[in-house]
Amino acid sequence: MILRRFSTLCLATLAFAAPTPFAIAQSEPFVVAQSTVVDETALRYFAREGDQRRVDAEIARLRALFPDWTPPTNLLEDDFAADPMIERIWELYGQGDFAGARAAIAEKQDAEPGWQPTEDMLTSLAQGEAGVRLRNASDVGQYETVISIAAENPSLLTCDSVDLLWRLADAFITTDVTQRGIDAYSYVLTNCDNPQERFATLQQASERLTPEQLAPLLALERGVNGSGEFASLRLDLARETILGVLAGRAQSADSDVVAELEASALADGPADDLRLLGWYARSQNRSADALDWFERASEADPSALSANGLGVTLVDLERFEDAEDVLFPYAEDTPELQTVYLSAAAALLAQIPRIELDDDILARIVATASEARSVPVAEELGWFAYDFDQPRTAQAWFTTALGWDPEHEPAAYGLLVSSDSLGETDTVASIKSQWGARSQRIADFGTAAAVITAPARTTAEVAPTPPARPAQIVQASTAPAQQARPVATTTPTSAPSAPTAITVNYRGCSSYLPPASLSANDALNRGWCLLDLLRGAEAAEAFGRALQSGSQSVRTDAAYGQSLAYIRMGLAENAAVSAAAAPQPRSRIVELQTSILTLTATSAYDAGDYRRALMALDERSLYAAEQNDLLVLRAWSYFHLRRYVEAAQIFEAVAATGYRDAAAGLEAARGMLRR
Amino acid sequence: MRFLATAIMIAMLSATAPAQDSTGPTITQPEWQAYRDAFVSAEGRVIDTANGNISHSEGQGYGLLLAYLANDRATFERIWSFTRTELMIRDDGLSAWMWSPDATPSVTDINNASDGDLLIAYALARAGEGWDDAEKLLQAGSIARTLAQSAIFEHDGASLISPGVIGFSAEDRPDGPVVNPSYWVFEAFPLLDRLVPNLGWAEVGAGGLDLIDRLTADGAIPADWMALAGDEAIPAEGFPPEFGYNNIRIPLYLMRAGHTGEILAQTAQIFDADFAPARIDVTTGERLEIMSEPGYRLMGAATACILEGTAIPADLATFAPTTYYAATLQLLTLDYLRREHRDCLPTPASPQGVAS
Missing domain, CATH: 1.25.40 (Serine Threonine Protein Phosphatase 5, Tetratricopeptide repeat)
Structure with missing residues (x-):
């Protein structure tokens, strides 16, 4: 039964043409002298044992050694007289017990003085041992040994021992003979058929080579059931490449590589891929694409991870209402997501012009901010209330923010502005005395300098102090x-965020960093x-x-x-x-x-330093023409320096243009001249 | 080219080196069988039973030499196959010194030990000439050449052998060079010098004799690891200042190489009245651990017989494996006595006897 099946198998084997072994050097591969008689005892032994795998290996090995040799058609012919001691040697060899086989040869020689093992038997054993040696040397990083064993035993380097080719490639690459390493991988992918080994070959290559070095190996991909045998590896490589970009190791990924992952993700890609592509698009400042990927991810996998990407991208796009809405369900999932949610909420509140928010949205922002003791959101709630003419509420929020962070100047400033608008002069004075030394704008508040300093929204509250000058200035x-x-240009030093890292988008700057x-x-x-x-x-x-x-x-x-x-x-x-x-x-x-x-x-x-004012105006005139407001300022300066003639001339000229503020000046100057 | 070189080598060696003793092996079949059963695995690994069943290049070298002396070609091939495939994997062609059965990979330290390489080369050379095996002579020559180039060095006008390629030289350590006097396997040097002439093996032999003479003068006992940086040799930093398991071999190596005169007497101080050597604190002279296994004591007894004609007790001349190391030294001593001093062995000399 076994024998019959074996005969069929054997025929199939004979049709198989073994590729020439991988040639390590530029020279011709090692070939035993043609005149040598091929020792077929091993082949016959394995055949009788019914060990098809070893028969195949032996035929391949002999073919590598003796290119002109033709395997016998019937390995089981009766007239072949087996020598039990020789059979024993091949048996041990077949078991990989090379030490035992060496010992058996010595025993046979002791028993039969004059008997010599065939050259092929010795070569077989030497090669078996060389393979073990190569593996051991490779295991302990003795790469010169690996390479020299391979060079001396080229017939080891066949598809029967792909691992030896891997180890050789590793030795070459580690010793910076990278191209020879690529050649070894290339040999496997060109000649060897075992799908697992082919896959593992490319996998190993991808761990040791750059994308450029890997490219020619990928080109050796074979089609399997309509798709490439390395399809999944290609996707892994694409993922790795993109992760590299996100980690700041590269500026961007090869568009073909990205396209492959995109196609796979669009077909039936996992949500992880959709998100990865979203983060990648975002890193390339393609917010619209990022939005598309994150929307797909959210649909495929409605989760915190998807919402995170989607929310951050919506913030990028300044769609703060949507961002808040997307992020809110996950705001309590992790501290990081809460931070992202609060920064989106702060951005939403900070929008100018102000938009009215639904009460329930405001309520949940307030709830989350309160729980998280979010100073930036409290501060924005303060300004939000302030701009909707609710200074009392604003005051409460700024007070809250200061309570959470007593050192937060913007909250103190908000408290100052809101208290001022409520006419609470004691509070204003108290804040000014407390913060004046630390904050210029708080110190200046209510003084002339504040006209320029104060935010636009508070301008109306600040009364100009005499001597009056035109408010339009x-x-x-x-x-x-x-x-x-x-617009800030992106430079290589900016590291885009990794997809797992949750970042607060810089475009929303409402939170303090x-x-x-x-x-x-x-x-x-x-x-x-x-x-x-x-x-x-x-x-x-x-x-x-x-x-x-x-x-x-x-x-x-x-x-x-x-x-x-x-x-x-x-x-x-x-x-x-x-x-x-x-x-x-x-x-x-x-x-x-x-x-x-x-x-x-x-x-x-x-400050009353009119000479300096005039000097500044003179200098300014080198850069720009003086408009009426500054001409009036110049005229008043002359006026205060008692240069009434010059003052009157300017006031007159400006008044002639219909500029009302000049009229009073002209009158004052003329009055002084009349004295 | 290769065959020509081999032919020349065989011609050279056969002119000067004796073939295997024509009277037959000096280690008996039962003795060798007992040793093999106790310490040599099927894959050709010589196992150090007292040290966690590890193997080392030195043990493989001893195993090869003993297999040759027992005329067991099959076991020799076994041990050599293991040595070549498992230990001789260093980029320079020498052997990693240690192999552990419990580690993956089994070689945990890629460094070499010069005495291991030396013993392997020597055993290969003995087998190559004794069994007329040109391949083994080539392999012995290759190891001897590499070892000469990487381990022989000059110090104060003497040729010495470094215990390993790395870590013992004057450049490697402040008290360097550091040497191990028991790494001089004196019997090997003439053979290796013939095998790879002019590479310094003869000079290393002379340098070693001189070194040991100095280290043991006036009753001094040398530590296993000696530092030679100063005018006076002192125990090396980082090693216990002890005469120990390494140096107990010195008298055996001297005897086996025919150095049985004053220098043997100088090194024989370490044996006690029962012929036992000991681990000795060289700073105090205190005997820390008496080595009473018959294998160790036989070396002392042989020394006493040669120097003073003292008879060797029968129990010491009977081989019964204890630990790998003691058993190895015992067989090497028996081999020597049977070849050179049968008179020292108890009568009736019964080399067939093996205790069960």
Whole structure:
């Protein structure tokens, strides 16, 4: 029974043509002299044992050694007289007991003086031992031994012992002969048919080679049932590549690689892939694509992970209401998700112009913020209430925020503004005395400097103090700062967030983050965001962090932003210092100098230093023409310096344009001249 | 080319080296059978039964030498196959010194031990010439050449052998070079010098004799590991300052190489009245552990017989395996006595006797 089945198998085997062994050197593979008689005793022994696997291996081995040899057609012919001692040697060899086989040869020689093992038997044993040696050397990192054994035993390097080819490849790659390692993998993928071994070959190669080095091996992929045999590996590689981008190891992934994962994900990809592609799209600043992937992920797997990506992307897209809505169900899942939710909520509340929120949404924001003791959200709730003319509620929220973080200046400032609007002068005075030394804007509150410093929303509350100067100056002179905000460029130093890391999007800057914790790039973006929210002090701080960037363009933008922030705060000297912190294009120099000198002039005027005001105006005229507001300021300066003629001339000219404020000046100047 | 070299080598050796004793093996079949059963596994591993059943290059070398002396080609092949495939995997072609059955991979330390390499090369050379096996001579020559190039060094005008390729030189340690006097397997040097001439093996033999002479002068007892950095050799840092299991072999190696004069007497101080050597604290002279196994004591008894004509007690001349190391030294001593000093052995000399 066994024998009959074996005969059929044997025929199949004979049709199999063994590939030439992997040639380690450039020279021809090692071949035993052609005249040598092929020792078929092993083959016949294994055949009689019915051991088809060993028969196949032996035929392949003999073919590798003797290319011209043809296997016998009938391995079981009767006239072959078996020698039991020789059979024993082959049996031990077949069992991999090479030491035992060596001993058996010696015993046979002792028993039969003059008997010599065939060259082939010795070669077989030497090769068996060489294989063991190669594995042992490979196990302990003796790569020169691995390579020299392989070089001396090329017929070991066949599809029958793919692991030896793997070990050889590993030795080559480890000793920086990478191309020879690739050749060894390539040999397996070109010649060997075992699917598991082929798969494992590419798997090993992918762990040791760069994507570029791997490419020619991937090209050796064979089709299996309509798809590539390495399809799953390709996807793994794509995932790894994308994760590498997200971890900051690369700027972007090869588009073909991404496309392969995208196609798979669209077909029936797991939610993990959908999310991974979402994070990748987000890292490439493709928010719309990211939204699409996260929406698919949320549909396939409505979970905290999906909601996280979706929520953050919605914040990116400034769809804060949607973001809050998506994140809320998971806000209590993890501390990280709660943070993300609260930052989305803060961004939602901080939107200018204000939008009305449903009571239930406000209620759940309040509930979550209260539980988390979220200072940024409390602060935004304060401003939110304030802008809807609920200063009492605003005051309560700023008080709450200060209660959670007594050192949080923005909350103190909010409390100050809201208390002031309630006419609580004692509270205002108390805050000013408590915070004045630490906060310029709190110190300046209620003084002339505050006209420039205070946020727009509080301008109306601040009464200008005499000597009066035109209220429009503030709006007009700071207008340039509102224009043409530069967009931060992405540089290689910015590490996109990994998909598992939950990040607070910089575009929403309502929550406080210490600038030192940000990358220079993120700090720059945050600076602009804060500037938009009229939080000059925090913006200046953020830009200060961005000024530490290694990138010239980031530093330039940061200096510009910081200067603008100081201008907003009315700190002309600081603004001048910042403007000089990095070289700026001419257009920005004009813009900054114009603003700074305007500020200097008005500050000097407010302080009664009219000469300095005039000097600043003179200097400013080098950058921009004086409009009526500043001409009036100049005229009043002359007036205070008792240069009434010049004052009257200017007042007259300005009054002639219909500028009402000039009329009073003209009258005052003429009055003095009449004396 | 290869065959030419082999032919030359065989011609050279056969001119000077004796073939295996024509009177037959000096280790009897029953003795060898007992040793093999106790310490040699089927895969050719010589097992150090007293040390967690590990194996080492030195043990493989002893196993090969004893198999040759017992004229057991089959076991020799077994041990050699294991040695080659499991230990001789270093990039430089020498053997990793230790193999552990409980570790994966089994070689846990890729460093070599020079005496292991030396014993393996020597046993291969003996077998190559005794059994007329050119392949083994080539393999012996290859090891001897590599070892000479990486382990022989000059110090104060003497040729010495480093205990290992790495870690013992003057560059490697402040008190270096460090040597192990028991790594001089004196009988091997003339043969290796003929096998790979002009590589320093003859000089190493002379250097070793001189070293041991100095270390044992005036009744001194050397520690197993000696540091040679200073004017005076002192016990090496990081090793116990002890004369121990390493150095007890010195008298045996001297005897086997025919050095039975004053130098043997100098090294024989370590045996007590029962011929037992001991582990000795060389700083105090205190005998820390008496080594009373017959294998150890036979070395002392042989020394006493050669130096003073004292008869060897019959129980010491009877082989009964105890531990791998003692058994090995006992067989090597018996081999020596049967070849050179049958008169020392108890009468009737019964080399067939093996205690059960």
